Amino acid sequence: MAYSDKIKEIYQNQLKGIQDAGLFKQERFIHSSQDAEIEVEFPTGSTPKKVINVCANNYLGLSSHPEVIKAAHEGLDTRGYGMSSVRFICGTQDIHRELENKVSEFLGTEDTILFPSCMDANAGVFEAILTSEDIMISDRLVHASIIDGMRLCAAQHDTFKHSDMAHLEKKLQLHANKRLKVVINDGVYSMDGDTAKLDEMAALCEKYDALLFVDESHSSGFIGKTGRGTHEKCGVMGKIDIITTTFGKALGGASGGCVSGRKEIVEMCRQKARPYLFSNTIAPVVVSGVLRVLDILSQSTERRDKLEANTKFWRKGLSEAGFVLKDGDTPIVPVMLFNAKLAQDFSKDLFDLGIYAIGFFFPVVPQGAARIRTQISAGHEMHHLEKALDAFIQVGKKYNILGKTKQEIIEMYGN
Amino acid sequence: MENMKEIILEYVIEEYCDEENDDVTFDTPLISGGIVDSFSMVSLKRFLENKYKISIPDADASPEAFDTVNKIEVLVKRFQ
Ligand SMILES: Cc1ncc(COP(=O)(O)O)c(C=O)c1O
Numbered sequence: 001m002a003y004s005d006k007i008k009e010i011y012q013n014q015l016k017g018i019q020d021a022g023l024f025k026q027e028r029f030i031h032s033s034q035d036a037e038i039e040v041e042f043p044t045g046s047t048p049k050k051v052i053n054v055c056a057n058n059y060l061g062l063s064s065h066p067e068v069i070k071a072a073h074e075g076l077d078t079r080g081y082g083m084s085s086v087r088f089i090c091g092t093q094d095i096h097r098e099l100e101n102k103v104s105e106f107l108g109t110e111d112t113i114l115f116p117s118c119m120d121a122n123a124g125v126f127e128a129i130l131t132s133e134d135i136m137i138s139d140r141l142v143h144a145s146i147i148d149g150m151r152l153c154a155a156q157h158d159t160f161k162h163s164d165m166a167h168l169e170k171k172l173q174l175h176a177n178k179r180l181k182v183v184i185n186d187g188v189y190s191m192d193g194d195t196a197k198l199d200e201m202a203a204l205c206e207k208y209d210a211l212l213f214v215d216e217s218h219s220s221g222f223i224g225k226t227g228r229g230t231h232e233k234c235g236v237m238g239k240i241d242i243i244t245t246t247f248g249k250a251l252g253g254a255s256g257g258c259v260s261g262r263k264e265i266v267e268m269c270r271q272k273a274r275p276y277l278f279s280n281t282i283a284p285v286v287v288s289g290v291l292r293v294l295d296i297l298s299q300s301t302e303r304r305d306k307l308e309a310n311t312k313f314w315r316k317g318l319s320e321a322g323f324v325l326k327d328g329d330t331p332i333v334p335v336m337l338f339n340a341k342l343a344q345d346f347s348k349d350l351f352d353l354g355i356y357a358i359g360f361f362f363p364v365v366p367q368g369a370a371r372i373r374t375q376i377s378a379g380h381e382m383h384h385l386e387k388a389l390d391a392f393i394q395v396g397k398k399y400n401i402l403g404k405t406k407q408e409i410i411e412m413y414g415n
Numbered sequence: 416m417e418n419m420k421e422i423i424l425e426y427v428i429e430e431y432c433d434e435e436n437d438d439v440t441f442d443t444p445l446i447s448g449g450i451v452d453s454f455s456m457v458s459l460k461r462f463l464e465n466k467y468k469i470s471i472p473d474a475d476a477s478p479e480a481f482d483t484v485n486k487i488e489v490l491v492k493r494f495q
Binding site for chain 1: 433448449452454455458461464471
């Protein structure tokens with residue numbers, strides 16, 4: 001054992017630094033399954049309290065859907081609990097390949113490879129398909145897992161201003177001489193809830209002979225008329241070369257991710273992507289659940305339609321009440337408060353009124369852009385949304401921010 | 416010839432700023448101030464290397480060395 005006092009002190013000091021900076025993350029224990037209403041123990045040690053959840057990625061309300069649970073049970077009964085192997089030794093079942101085929105069909109792609117998570121998909125894909133002769137050109141606001149994936153890859157990289165097509169075009173021109181160019185972005189940006197301009201990006205990629213990569217974690221299942229994702233919404237299905245997405249949000253919410261797209265690219269991942277090669281894939285029970293999720297979504301658009309209606313109600317209600325929102329039409333609806341302490345206080349007051357929503361502040365979002373990020377679900381019924389809206393208005397009145405502009409709120413609370 | 420600091424500042428504003436944060440000066444903290452993220456810093460490094468025909472070793476291209484236009488000028492001059 002070499003855990004000396006000196007080593008211990010190094011960590012204790014670092015942790016104290018995180019605490020002093022107000023960045024110490026603490027979990028809140030939920031005593032129920034994931035749903036529109038959950039039981040939260042907060043603060044730790046207190047009796048769990050029933051609250052309406054408006055901060056889950058459970059966009060389609062499928063995380064605890066009876067049919068999905070039933071399918072998971074069947075998967076457990078027929079394919080067992082674990083694989084005790086990576087895919088290419090003895091860790092691939094028929095249902096893994098079935099899920100890959102179903103995902104390709106759902107997303108309109110040529111082929112798909114499962115990963116233990118979308119974090120792993122993003123961490124593995126770039127290194128598997130690019131070399132130092134290539135360039136990755138990414139939007140400045142892509143998810144942390146994509147940044148990690150790019151850092152693990154020998155290819156060169158550059159960035160463009162968020163959703164700025166003129167800047168992207170400049171970068172494509174600057175790097176015209178590279179062997180392969182990949183434009184990298186999220187379909188829906190999880191902090192602001194805005195949507196990528198995939199149609200314009202696809203056109204630019206065609207013009208400059210670049211590959212197009214999109215992380216669809218916050219879009220798969222509900223964006224677009226039949227919920228296929230941002231590429232459906234933007235009318236560019238079949239034109240995206242690489243899609244990554246997660247099964248840990250709208251698509252049942254358990255875990256797992258994938259790379260879906262051009263056949264050769266998927267095959268390169270199967271040969272070379274390290275999180276695929278060196279980690280067990282998704283457990284059979286989860287695979288069975290996701291298969292059922294895709295069936296449900298392929299049979300009817302009822303759930304994404306309900307989500308769309310809920311989202312409209314929520315955005316309209318907040319906006320008419322006089323909150324400053326981020327523009328957009330996705331179920332991610334950030335209520336802007338600008339000041340970090342105000343965001344934390346606001347969240348606490350909401351919790352007292354039975355509404356669970358979390359404040360986000362620097363460095364998760366830019367300095368002076370603190371907010372409560374709300375996320376709407378098809379699992380919300382009108383009475384949930386009405387109660388949540390009432391609570392927001394009540395707390396909004398308490399802090400006197402209703403009808404106030406960004407400038408006015410910053411004048412009152414600072415940024 | 417334009418002054419080096421002004422050239423760098425002009426590039427920083429064009430490459431990293433929008434209407435909301437274009438009031439950058441020679442000693443505005445860029446990286447610690449959240450204007451340039453450390454991952455996007457690479458285009459600035461590439462610009463400096465091409466413009467001044469220098470090569471900045473990765474070990475010297477630290478977020479601290481890139482934190483203000485004034486510091487960047489010092490860095491560039493070191494490798495000229
Ligand atoms: C855009 C994006 N990509 C990837 C991930 C990671 O997904 P997973 O939980 O499957 O690793 C997330 C989750 O936070 C995400 O928001």
